[in-house]
Amino acid sequence: MIKTESNRVLQFSNRPVLLSGASIGGKTEGEGPMKNEFDRCYPTDYINCKTWEQAESALQHEAVQTALQKAKLDASDIGIIFAGDLLDQCMASAMSAKDFNIPMAGLYGACSTFALGLALAAVFTDCNAVKNAIAVASSHFCSAEKQFRFPLEYGNQRTPTTQRTATAAGAVVVGHANSGCCIESAMIGTIRDLGITDAANMGAAMAPAAADTIEKFLFSTKTQPRDYDCILTGDLGAVGSQLLCQLLFHRGLDISAVHEDCGNLLFDSQKQDVHAGASGCGCSASLVSTMFRRKIENKELQKVLFVGTGALMSPLSVRQGESIPGIAHAVLLSNK
């Protein structure tokens, strides 16, 4: 039974476990400091496909397939798949999921999608709506550049505050087990809009939502930053991470000692031309599915508060001068 605090933290009494996780990456990911955390990194971002969109779908497909194999499960064992990506109409997810014959719930939370998927998978498995669920999300540098900014052939210059969209997918199988990395609780985020309009500064757009979610989660659970081995944001990057710590510091919360950000971890910003770091659904999906799940499973880490962050914008909304609100969903992962 799920017990909800009046302040919206979902507590999972059965503590569903991440039975397995898998991540598939592209060329830049395979040249970075996290390359050994991926199940596979391709030598080019074509992923043996004819279009960038097919390539992204192939990443997602392989992540799901690999996660199933690792869990020693078949697609028929999965009651639901929560999938999402950044593409218009979430086509990478649709084209991937159609091969698996698994009931599918399409999600859109921009780069926060994987955290949202984890939370929903936890609700479904904890209350026994399904025995096993999959949460998966993907992104692809080339499909994202083409859609949100410019085709690569244009040779566009990117500003220092921009982040490189991860060419990656991450998938987990969520189910029941006596031990492992479990989902202890979650909190669905609320949209926050501080009027950011610079589409080249996603970190600033998302930081307020992340601060809001973290503050609410800590307050609701009566915990402090020191109670966590890690407060892990999805992809605030270098700029957004600084802003997050400042925003929370002004609210009396110092998370600097425990804060990590997948966008800061995925690439080596000194050696790789990634400006403010990594972004995209696949950024947090890949690292949480493999590295963080593994570290919690083997008790290197006990409690990780994962806060997936998303900037809610489209190329059209930006051209129309709309602001870019953010959203952040929290998922507490811990060793069971």
Added chain:
Amino acid sequence: MIKTESNRVLQFSNRPVLLSGASIGGKTEGEGPMKNEFDRCYPTDYINCKTWEQAESALQHEAVQTALQKAKLDASDIGIIFAGDLLDQCMASAMSAKDFNIPMAGLYGACSTFALGLALAAVFTDCNAVKNAIAVASSHFCSAEKQFRFPLEYGNQRTPTTQRTATAAGAVVVGHANSGCCIESAMIGTIRDLGITDAANMGAAMAPAAADTIEKFLFSTKTQPRDYDCILTGDLGAVGSQLLCQLLFHRGLDISAVHEDCGNLLFDSQKQDVHAGASGCGCSASLVSTMFRRKIENKELQKVLFVGTGALMSPLSVRQGESIPGIAHAVLLSNK
């Protein structure tokens, strides 16, 4: 507690109730046979906004606000809002939801989004993850034409098989009550792809998925078409409805006596230039939120199997020659 049949039907033992529902429409909707089912229809599709996208967001916003008022609830009483639309990156939903300060889960299921939202809202309320939830979806003829086909000024000719995207939004508040229109069970659909590539024939793309979901639901629940007052599809329109009945007839299921389709109901195809009928998330969202909810509440109808249907495509996927898979989610609405 949710009991899941091994064949994936979610049974809601607490039978969450649609405490209220509201629908807001545009000009063509206000000139059609369903005009009195809407809480409000605007005289133009501008909805007092400067862009079509803002207009669609305004429809969604007003639908949510009206549903809250009718339920005599405040936004702070709502634990989660499940929202989606057809726009790139679901911007109508984001821009609407940001004003309500309600935890938000963005969904994408094309025109099946409202059914997906209802199912998820039912899971969350039935297992007491939240006390009350909102499910809302919207679409807008002008924003959809601009995004998926051509701006209106182009004067494009539409084929006989095309459907007119509803300029509409529908929202329901889902919670607990002793009586009313309740969500008895639901089944998340699986993607079906029969290789349709004609973006001007959405009905044909979606009919296989609808047939699949209906057949599975009936088989799993050991029921027959005659056990329902209505098997209501979302927006197959005239072409898709015929195909659906044929597909099921070949599988030994004759639903013709009980089948209705929101796409066939919303407009008067004799008097209004709507070709094969209505489509869009708002089509089923509006009619289910008001008319069908009301009829079940006052016992004109006892059991309605609502099957929201979605065609999974983007303008880019169509240009790339990809096929258009479909998905259909089932929600059994009944009088409690």
